[in-house]
Amino acid sequence: MATIDHTMPGTARPGPARQANYLNASHGLLSWLTTLDHKRIGVLYLVSTLTAFFLGGVFALLVRTELLTPTQTIMGPDTYNKMFTLHGAVMVFLFIIPSIPGAIGNFVLPIMLGAKDVAFPRLNLLSWYLYIIGALWAVASIIMGGVDTGWTFYTPYSTTTNTAVISMTFGVFILGFSSILTGVNFITTVHKLRPVEMDWFKMPLLLWALYSTAVIQILATPVLGVTMLLLIAERALGIGIFDPALGGDPILYQHFFWFYSHPAVYIMILPAMGVISEIIPVFSRKHIFGYRFIAYSSVAIAIFGFLVWAHHMFTSGMSPMATMIFSALTFSVAIPSAVKVFNWLATMYGGSIQLKTPMLWAVGFIFVFGIGGLTGLFLGALTTDVHLHDTYFIVAHFHYVMMGGSVFALIGGLFYWWPKMFGRMVEERWAQIGFWLSFVGFNVTFFSQFVLGSRGMPRRYFNYLPEFQGLHQLSTYGSYVLAIGLGLSAVALLHSLFAGRPAPDNPWGAASLEWSTSSPPPTDNFSSEPVAGDPYDYNELAWDRSVQGYVRKG
């Protein structure tokens, strides 16, 4: 909550743009906890998801530290099992899934549409409270001694272990409802609050991405909810859905789980791709290349995402025909993903690229997402997957996609919209050092894990053979550098709240509607009715020294 307290009162703010805005419209903690303003709810999401990120990060560092030596280093094997489970569960369910839609989406989506708020403001606040309640259940399970199943809660272990599975999965169940309500809100808002002059193909691409994400959230999340409910029912009541002794089938759990959790991968990555689609053209000073292809590829990814879940289960027991079909479908996801990457590159080609912090993170995203995406093809291919399944190769692959993909985009987006959110410019130098440390640290941490995995190091193991120690240590040292880099970025952001230069309305020269209102925006978002034009046409904008930002020509 620190962020809020520092920014709320408009104390001793220099500069002309200190009129009434959403931050100083009302004061006190209660005004935040009962707010219906999508921007404040976005900030609430930001603070809470970043807290979860910090918590999950601490678990990750503990896991990496334990792996410094082949035998016990700082914790016993049971604690280690709980640490990697909590790391995974907290990062996936409390951080990555809600972060971009909840924080950036809530803040930006209505303003990009020129709307005053989302369609259902109270539902919006309810979804944040559900997030908090779900998070409390997860915290309760940590207090009750943690969970040691891995974040996937696979049966039969999850129905037999004596750790706090019920509490954690019930938390996940509630978090699912939070996600569904956000999805309902976003879809309705895009349909009903879009201004008449903005047709579907004049929407900023982030809205296409958030819309596609919302569709997945609504269609896939109920499956996770029911799966968690069945798991709880099996543990608590002995209903035999997954337990073979009672006539159930443990593989069924894996199908149910991945039927949600694979689409959930796209809940995590699609909004990230939307953020990148906003940042790249602005800092290339060039119209986005292939708008329709990027827009349609978001929808295509959302659809394909539902058809590939069983590629997590190639070694679990399936007919050869089914594995081949799922393998082929998995490869097909590469097409819309590559369409996006090539369009971003084509946008940058010939542009006048400004390597400001948001752009650094965006380019970093393309680099690591490229590696993450291409290594996914190794895993989608049946023969190599048998070798690489459940090794560190998998761990490296999904961290390149989830951490290098979603989180890089989130941080890039945070630096990009930060001036709009809080009315302050971030000190470029420290933010850029933070990026480079994170980028190098990230690659050292996880590229070494590709090598580990291809040499046969299994994931989730407490002990390992001495020959893997060098790479494990490299990975751990990388994770420390990564942590320092992220810490520096956080310091740069927080520092700006106290000492940052007041932000102009349009510091980057972007053309989407949120940059046409003041920074930070007033409670109703716009002081006068905005007119939506081409969100990627920068020709009408010119740098104005007097405001240290871009203004419309003429």
Add this chain to the structure above:
Amino acid sequence: MSHTADAHDHHAHPPNLAHHFDTPEQQVASGKLGMWIYLSKELGGVNTVVLLTSSLTMAWGVRAAQLGQKKILVWMLSLTLAFAVMFLGIKFVEYKSKWEEGLLPGKRFHPTAPPHVNDGKGAEPGHHDLQERVLPGMVGRGAPAPAPAAPAPAAPVAAAAVPAAPADPSALPPGPKPGDESSLIKPAADGPPGLAVGEVVPLGADRNAVPKNVQIFFGIYFMMTGLHALHVLAGMGVIAWLLKRSLRGDFGPSYFAPVDLGGLYWHLVDLIWIFLFPLMYLIH
């Protein structure tokens, strides 16, 4: 257990006793069980009518709200609520009989003959193993869905061709040898005369196969109908709130959205039942 049962076949049978039953008591018990299961299916049918009618009254209520007919709106919401209560009441009766028969999901699954059938029969020799006697009957009556779900060859055959009564493994003539694969398959092709034999043998040979699937059926049955019942309860809460507001006169031609949306939710609850009913009660 079929060894003790073999003895029965050499007894002279009373005239009304079908050849595949050991005793008249067993025949009565089987018949009653079959009828009860049939009735429980009927209860499902009654509940379908109840819920469909409640959808009608709800839709009527929405129209009344749009037209500003306060009195009709109040009546329709009250009727909808009454039908919802009736639905849950019938559901309770269904659950209660399942409970009494031990047809509970998962590890609590412990079927016994219903008390009204079982009375005074406990001591009869050869009938100690109720589970085995009742279960094939469950499948044979086909009221709930286990028959299609059951991979055991016996179940569908029994459902199709022995409509009158549950089979009893103890009625097994000495002929077929348990575990002889060919004897498991042949009788089904032979037609009805062989069926009583054919469908019984695998039970002796693989006693767990059929109960397992019945067990899964009841696991799914209770989860699905239970979740549906929770949604009915939520809907009742919404309707009660709408009733309170309509008594206050909140709704009229210019403001009826809550009734409309509550109605949509209620129709969804109804619609889901329309899927559950054939899935759980009709499919054989």
